[in-house]
Amino acid sequence: MTAIEDYCTQHTSPLPDPLNSVYRSVALHTANPHMASSPYQGTLLQIITAIQQPEIAVEIGSQAGFGAVCIASGLSDKSTLHLIEINDEYQSLIIQHAQTAGVLPRIKTHFGPAANLIPTLPDGIGLAFIDADKENYDLYYTLLLPKMKQGGLILLDNMLWYGRVLNLDSQPSTQASQLRCNREAHAIHQLNQRITLDPRVDNILLPIRDGIMLCRIR
Numbered sequence: 001m002t003a004i005e006d007y008c009t010q011h012t013s014p015l016p017d018p019l020n021s022v023y024r025s026v027a028l029h030t031a032n033p034h035m036a037s038s039p040y041q042g043t044l045l046q047i048i049t050a051i052q053q054p055e056i057a058v059e060i061g062s063q064a065g066f067g068a069v070c071i072a073s074g075l076s077d078k079s080t081l082h083l084i085e086i087n088d089e090y091q092s093l094i095i096q097h098a099q100t101a102g103v104l105p106r107i108k109t110h111f112g113p114a115a116n117l118i119p120t121l122p123d124g125i126g127l128a129f130i131d132a133d134k135e136n137y138d139l140y141y142t143l144l145l146p147k148m149k150q151g152g153l154i155l156l157d158n159m160l161w162y163g164r165v166l167n168l169d170s171q172p173s174t175q176a177s178q179l180r181c182n183r184e185a186h187a188i189h190q191l192n193q194r195i196t197l198d199p200r201v202d203n204i205l206l207p208i209r210d211g212i213m214l215c216r217i218r
Helices: 003-010 017-029 039-052 066-073 088-101 114-120 134-147 161-166 176-197
Strands: 056-060 080-085 107-111 125-130 148-157 201-206 212-217
Touching: 003 039, 017 039, 017 066, 017 088, 039 066, 039 125, 039 148, 056 066, 056 114, 056 134, 066 080, 066 088, 066 107, 066 125, 080 088, 080 114, 088 107, 114 134, 125 134, 134 148, 134 176, 161 176, 176 201, 176 212
Parallel strands: 056 080, 056 125, 080 107, 125 148
Antiparallel strands: 148 212, 201 212
């Protein structure tokens, strides 16, 4: 964390204790806790949701549910967050975390490939948060757009991809992991360009954590 990021965190409203408990649980019980949103980002998700007040919200890629409970905590009791996660091994943790945060009645879980599940979601989505496999972000964005309501928001996480979008071809490698990172960086860069030129949305790319693209449906 840079000094600026640390300063921003110090001057941001802290998450309620139940959400901090969920964050600690994710760190203790998952193999890749860095994949979860940070508490700072969780506060942003909670505030945006509380401002937007969507009747229908969607999260694509939940891992153990920290981002989901932050979004759900900003919803009214009459609203629903449709949570899509490909790995059903997280189901018990997601339910446990939703109970800890007191938001379980607001969450409906869907397990399986997002490309198959997004078309089954109801129309009129007011808020969508994409934080899943990067090479399919473009597909998820494409599938979500016709289901969004006018004025709805789509947020996409990791849209700077650790700065790799600035150096797409600077580190050629034959290692499988590096090749995958390069493909992901190219996919994210291309989607950043597509969104910026998309006449259906107004957008801003925020340099928060690893980059959040915020799109408002016209």
